[in-house]
Amino acid sequence: MSTNDAKLLSQTNQGLYVGQAPPLWMSVLKGFILTLCCLMVVGPFVMVISTSLADPVQIGQGGGLVLWPQNPTLDAYRAILGGGKVTRALMVSVMITVGGTALSLVLTTMLAYALSRRDMIGGRVILMIVLLTMFFSPGMIPVYLTVKEFGLLDSLLSLVLPVAVSAFNVIVMRAFFMELPSELTEAARIDGAGEWRTFISIVLPLSKPIIAAIGLFYAVNYWNVFFSAVLYITDDSKRPIQLILREYLVNGSQMGVSDMDIAGEVLPPQPSLQMATLVVSLIPIAAVYPFLQKHFTKGMLTGAVKG
Known part of the structure; x- marks a missing residue:
């Protein structure tokens, strides 16, 4: 095997090394996408629970939906x-x-x-x-x-x-x-x-x-x-x-x-x-x-x- 072939093989093996850390921008992008997906899933649930616990004044001010209840009440559940x-x-x-x-x-x-x-x-x-x-x-x-x-x-x-x-x-x-x-x-x-x-x-x-x-x-x-x-x-x-x-x-x-x-x-x-x-x-x-x-x-x- 020639010297050039040996260098090429070494570079290929290094590029395919499983333990090699991914680039920083790739990790940031993955974290952003996962966070966005979690918010899209969890957000509606939080809004539903918050609206069920909100008082009448806050519901009226929020137009029917509340993201976070200020004065939680269980009147709706009762x-x-x-x-x-x-x-x-x-x-x-x-x-x-x-x-x-x-x-x-x-x-x-x-x-x-x-x-x-x-x-x-x-x-x-x-x-x-x-x-x-x-x-x-x-x-x-x-x-x-x-x-x-x-x-x-x-x-x-x-x-x-x-x-x-x-x-x-x-x-x-x-x-x-x-x-x-x-x-x-x-x-x-x-x-x-x-x-x-x-x-x-x-x-x-x-x-x-x-x-x-x-x-x-x-x-x-x-x-x-x-x-x-x-x-x-x-x-x-x-x-x-x-x-x-x-x-x-x-x-x-x-x-x-x-x-x-x-x-x-x-x-x-x-x-x-x-x-x-x-x-x-x-x-x-x-x-x-x-x-x-x-x-x-x-x-x-x-x-x-x-x-």
Whole structure:
């Protein structure tokens, strides 16, 4: 190798050295872009929370939106959580989310475990049927007619049963079950454990990460149910919180004393009530993330290794 070639190779290696610090202007530019992105994401949340806590005078001066409350007050939250439409809708959403998530996890784990068993009779056929549902949707009208024929219209079950099992979640959980050591289930059978005992005592305790991740998926979907509620629910007492948000935030309906159990009291400003309703609709499902975060990444990555 000539001297020039050696110098060129040395310069190339130096330029590709992983530990080489980037230029200062590049670090500044990255920091500016990340800060701008964070402000674009966090800014609206801060404004929503601030407006819900602001007093009537500051809201009037700010034209309806407040960036930072000077005299924070919880009057808007007391009004919407003291009873009435918002409180009732929150309870309905909690019932749908808790009950629907529990039912979906039970059905999904049992189906995924059955499909993960290589000795299951007809397992390949059932798996193909599950996969077909991911690519071919029956459409809105057939689903509506099915719900109607089963007498589920204007029932909370209409928001749960049609979407109780997700084919995607079944496939992900099946992949996780297939990666569990087969020696464990074989040892359980040698000790006399049946399929149910093996599933409950061996498989489920080892599957907490994927159960937490899939449960989070189901919970978010049930909490945010909207279009199905528009189609199937007509009783005001059974409407979830998402329909209340549409009524007051999207359609611009005014919150009156008749919508809340605060007869004889002065209502906070409408912007404050609307933003408070939006905040209470976000807090319950957002509060679940910190508790499931440690399981979420592990469960999804492990379940996505094999198909």
